Amino acid sequence: MRLRSLVHLASLNLRSDLRGTAVNTAAACVGAAALVFFVALGMGVGQAARLMFPGDARLVEVVPGAVSLGAALGGGALDDGAVARLRELPGVDGAWRRLALRVPIAASRAPEGVRMNWPTGFTVQVPVVGVDAGLVSSDLAPGGKFDDPPAGEAIPVLASRRLLEVYNKTIAPAWNLRRLPPGLDLMGLQIPVQVGFSIIPLKTEDRVYDARLALAGLSDRVPLYSLAVPVETVRRLHKEYGKADTGYSSVILEARRPDDVPGIAAAVRRMGFAVDEGERAIAERVGLAITVTAGALALLALLMTALAALAIAQSLSASVRARTRDIAILQSLGATAGDVRALVLAEAALVGLAGGVLGVGIAWLAARGVDAAALGLLPDFPFRPTTFFLFPAWIFALGTGVSAAAALLGALAPAALAARVDPARAIS
Template sequence: MSAGRWLQLVLVNLGRELRSNLLSVFGVAAGIGSLVFFVALGLGVGEVVKTRLFPADARFVEVIPPRVSVGIFGGAKLDDAAVERLRALPDVEAGYRKMTLRIPAISRYDGSFFGQRLRMGLEILAEGVDGGLIEADLTPGVRFDDPEGDEPIPALVSTRLLEIYNKSFARMRGLPSLSPPMLRGFEFPVELGRSYVTAQAAAGTPLRAQARLAGISERAMLQGITIPLETARRLNARYGEDARGYSALVLVARTPDRVPAVAQAVRDLGFEIDDSERVLAERVGAAVAITTAALALLSLLICGLSAVNISLSAGAAVRTRTREIGVLRAVGATAGDVRRLFLGEAAFIGLAGGVAGGGLAWAVAIGVDRAARSWLPDFPFKPDSFFAFPGWLLAGAVAAGVAAALLGAFVPAHRASKLDPARAIGG
């Protein structure tokens, strides 16, 4: 049977049993649509977790001093000598030092705050870093160096901290929402060596200074401000705190696939890896993946039921069209032609159901996103869309629809191909 004749017969047969075939298409579309919807939801939420809630560079390995002093190097301190050893490890492209500001600090702000009067005091946490770690996020033309004299201390804040402020704190306090361009160059007072929390301040006279925002960065300290490393070193030394030991060293692997080898080499030197945020991101991502998988299994069950429905419909069609099958065999159609005829009809049903299901899932997702924008509060890290529709997902939807239909029609098609022509014609 030629391809043209085969296609003509497939389309004629589909049109003859239009109502039954439309019900089969609906069943496939329901299963495929729910599958695509839930997988797209899982992909979208997972992307938010990875890129906004817990952003991390895949090449970064954050080294911290060991909590217990053991090993050949004593595990005592992450100092300059240790930094050089770690930077010299194979597959390490760069290393950026971090030093916690080990003295208390506060800020008492009393003045105009972007058009509103603000009086507020808060404890300040700070961390000094090498400028190379955050240079891409600095305001153009701003230097990230230890200031001279009475110059303000350059500081960066976390993009996540700004998100939390805008979507939570500012709304509850009636304060203005801020954007990164608005914050460029904003100054606020800092009192070093003084605390609202601890009973005893740092040894030495408290120092009043100004801090000036030099940028917003995903790599900045989440719960405080990020300042130049040499500023943290100078202030720690001024108040008699450790100014030589680093709180962390961020190693940059040459490629993401070399991260495990770099991490193992770090552990072999007696240091530890701070992967707490990455582990938390993986746990949240795993919870999302498990929920998505459970809902996807439910959708696959619906697809299975649609395959059973197609199988029953095809079986009924074989019984109804027994004489027609006999005539086809009598005029030269082979058993393979008959099998391909029934499978072709099922493939068209699956194709239509897959396309309709994918389109339905996309339309429902758009509706859900619009409803979320209208009805849900603007909470921190709220995405523009909760869904992600990569091309492979939509292509997979169509393929899954066709596969489900072919699976359901295989046994009836095989049975039709085995009918004896003489018996079929004779009834």
């Protein structure tokens, strides 16, 4: 039987039993809608979580051990020798130093290059950490440099990408400040600061001088509430203010592959250092929780699809039994057992496809509804996504494909039943 004939006859049969077709299509539709809705929700929430917790699965943050018996027994300060040893660990692709600045820096004036209603007399302490340029080089604005500048020049800084979001969504509304424009519009922005000044009593250094920080980029590898400057700048300032060299605050190791991370973490601990799970662990835990939840919901949706397949199987079996004589008539006109089997399967496939397309549409509409409700009901918080759903093109194919496959699966037994009809017995 030709495909066009098969589709023609299957369509006629479906149209002749509109009630049965509608019930079967609805069953397939519910399964497909649930599957697409939950998979899209899982992916959308996952994407939102990755924006909130941008953990890099290849990074390991090494910090000095909480209890150290000195360098002779391993551990101790994270000095250049330790950094070199860490860099040699198997699976390590790079080792980047971080050094917290122990000289206070404060800002009392609005940044230059951006319109901002800085409150009069308002001073904010600026936490600063020095980092190796290699850690953030990919986040520098085009043409940007991240070196310790000559005296009198602005110090390049990188801010956390998330800090901007937190400022715009939390700090600015709370303090009635103007919101900042997104991303690259801020590049080159200069922040006048006082080096050595602290808002905490008795913490201001003997020498305070004016300097400028120049925004060179935004990075997820900068701690949320810090500005990152070149590590050489921090060492220079420590020397200027007579701060003792106590080693680096931490060393960021970059693994070649995420699979290498557990081995690297174990080797670090054997060296007497500790691993700060910090944000990476949070990101991993959040990611795992989302994956498990989305997986469970998708599994539930698959179960619903399987139930839909069972409903279709039952309905088609009843339909085949009711149409035994019709099937025998078709056989008397030249239909083979294979034609009859194909006809039942084609009817199921058409129902599954129609249900799948409808289900995908319903899932998309439901997602838009949930997004609209969330927009109206949820407060504006940092990283609030514009949508909690992701609908890549393949998800439409998944919805219709799984629905059609489930319907076909449900139709296998009824199709076999139809193919076994004995025309001479059924027609007489």
